[in-house]
Amino acid sequence: MDEVATIYALGTPLPSRAHPGALSVIRLSGPRVADALIFLTERKAFERGHSVRDPSLPEPRRMTVRSVYDPLSGEVIDRGLIVWFEAPNSETGEHMAELHLHGGRAVVNGALDAIQQLGFCRLAEPGEFTRRAFEHHKLDLTRAEAIADLVASETAQQRRLAMQQMDGALHRLYEDWRTLGLRALAHLEAAIDFPDEDLPTGIAEAVRDGITKLRGEIAGHLADRRGERLREGLSIAIIGPTNAGKSSLINLVARRDVAIVSETAGTTRDVIEVHLDLGGWPVVLADTAGLRESGDAIEQEGVRRAQARAAAADLRLLVLDATGDWQATMQAMTVGAHWDPAHDIVVVNKVDLAMIDAVGVVALSATSGVGLPELLARIERSASQLMEREAAPPLTRARHREALVDAEQALGRALGAPEVALAAEDLRLAMRALGRITGTVRIDELLDVIFRDFCIGK
Ligand SMILES: Nc1nc2c(ncn2[C@@H]2O[C@H](COP(=O)(O)OP(=O)(O)OP(=O)(O)O)[C@@H](O)[C@H]2O)c(=O)[nH]1
Numbered sequence: 001m002d003e004v005a006t007i008y009a010l011g012t013p014l015p016s017r018a019h020p021g022a023l024s025v026i027r028l029s030g031p032r033v034a035d036a037l038i039f040l041t042e043r044k045a046f047e048r049g050h051s052v053r054d055p056s057l058p059e060p061r062r063m064t065v066r067s068v069y070d071p072l073s074g075e076v077i078d079r080g081l082i083v084w085f086e087a088p089n090s091e092t093g094e095h096m097a098e099l100h101l102h103g104g105r106a107v108v109n110g111a112l113d114a115i116q117q118l119g120f121c122r123l124a125e126p127g128e129f130t131r132r133a134f135e136h137h138k139l140d141l142t143r144a145e146a147i148a149d150l151v152a153s154e155t156a157q158q159r160r161l162a163m164q165q166m167d168g169a170l171h172r173l174y175e176d177w178r179t180l181g182l183r184a185l186a187h188l189e190a191a192i193d194f195p196d197e198d199l200p201t202g203i204a205e206a207v208r209d210g211i212t213k214l215r216g217e218i219a220g221h222l223a224d225r226r227g228e229r230l231r232e233g234l235s236i237a238i239i240g241p242t243n244a245g246k247s248s249l250i251n252l253v254a255r256r257d258v259a260i261v262s263e264t265a266g267t268t269r270d271v272i273e274v275h276l277d278l279g280g281w282p283v284v285l286a287d288t289a290g291l292r293e294s295g296d297a298i299e300q301e302g303v304r305r306a307q308a309r310a311a312a313a314d315l316r317l318l319v320l321d322a323t324g325d326w327q328a329t330m331q332a333m334t335v336g337a338h339w340d341p342a343h344d345i346v347v348v349n350k351v352d353l354a355m356i357d358a359v360g361v362v363a364l365s366a367t368s369g370v371g372l373p374e375l376l377a378r379i380e381r382s383a384s385q386l387m388e389r390e391a392a393p394p395l396t397r398a399r400h401r402e403a404l405v406d407a408e409q410a411l412g413r414a415l416g417a418p419e420v421a422l423a424a425e426d427l428r429l430a431m432r433a434l435g436r437i438t439g440t441v442r443i444d445e446l447l448d449v450i451f452r453d454f455c456i457g458k
């Protein structure tokens with residue numbers, strides 16, 4: 001068997017001339033971290049091939065000031081804070097060390113070169129620290145994914161979701177389901193092993209009820225799109241008749257000219273998107289083509305896309321022109337399956353030109369900004385209603401969704417199976433699918449892809 005390599009990597013961004021950092025952190029993990037620490041922090045120890053101090057390692061998990069030396073020349077590269085973590089009490093479960101150095105380019109390059117010169121460490125591959133933590137049972141896959149999400153999170157709500165998942169909320173949910181399923185499976189297997197003694201009807205019913213309940217919970221979880229919305233952004237479509245001021249509105253909210261505004265009706269043809277943080281909610285706001293009957297083929301296509309976007313959006317803003325008969329347009333456009341009166345918002349624009357007197361709608365002047373605070377407050381309110389936190393943590397990744405769909409379908413087949421043995425087989429498949437999410441059931445070729453995927457800083 002190959003010896004496990006001692007790996008190292010810069011954990012903070014590589015400093016550039018334009019962006020040197022105050023600090024940079026280099027991490028090491030693996031069986032020879034203690035040697036590396038001694039050779040890097042004791043001058044000439046590398047030449048001698050051993051340490052003179054006793055005990056030469058700093059106390060574990062305590063920051064210690066040390067000079068870092070070039071092992072070959074003995075030159076001081078920097079003086080910084082060193083931490084030694086003795087296995088298994090480290091993030092990866094292996095011996096680990098952190099070098100907290102000054103964030104200059106020459107310091108970082110000098111220290112990385114020094115480690116390379118030791119000859120027994122290699123640069124970590126993408127995701128390798130996380131993978132080792134997983135191998136040593138320090139993390140399950142959902143927690144590892146949560147760390148990647150936390151690093152990538154841009155809004156406060158995304159951060160909260162990632163923290164919840166990092167605390168193990170999803171891990172517990174999926175493992176609890178698996179435990180329930182495995183218990184039912186044990187009963188079914190007992191029935192197969194002792195076919196003559198019929199399963200007491202009480203138990204058969206309990207097993208059936210258990211599977212039905214489990215399947216219902218998974219289906220409910222699958223129907224819940226909050227987590228994916230939070231990761232990808234809540235999608236909001238701005239819709240309405242031509243010339244109502246939809247593009248003016250997106251420019252106002254985005255505080256820059258993302259869309260062309262003109263008095264020519266039918267200006268916007270394509271869907272234009274901006275990513276925003278509204279009250280901590282990540283939002284993808286989309287401007288669309290004005291809705292009207294048109295002879296122009298390009299504009300017709302724009303209208304078709306606008307309608308598709310409106311239908312697919314989580315939230316719609318209907319923009320109307322206060323100088324026209326906006327009540328009639330509102331009545332015509334707020335009917336049908338795609339309009340959700342509880343969350344969708346009617347915006348009556350151009351109130352600088354015509355006063356309006358109406359309740360339930362937002363009065364706005366996209367040119368002056370009057371009414372914008374009310375509009376933003378309404379969007380935030382709708383967003384938090386749509387995303388309302390329930391007791392159960394939401395599903396966050398397509399990878400989980402796929403496995404849950406497999407599990408749910410297998411449970412459905414188990415319930416309809418004509419024989420106990422077939423039901424048990426389907427139940428086993430369902431439990432395997434659940435185990436794939438947390439990594440309890442290992443699929444090695446999948447793991448490679450997953451870890452490369454959530455490698456931090458890539
Ligand atoms: N006075 C006034 N004019 C506005 C206001 N909002 C938009 N306009 C004007 O209305 C015209 C149409 O604005 P747009 O933002 O291009 O309208 P649109 O809904 O995107 O139009 P299409 O893309 O053609 O569907 C432009 O001349 C804007 O300057 C407003 O609040 N007050």
Ligand SMILES: [Mg+2]
Binds near residue numbers: 267268287288290
């Ligand atoms: Mg427009």
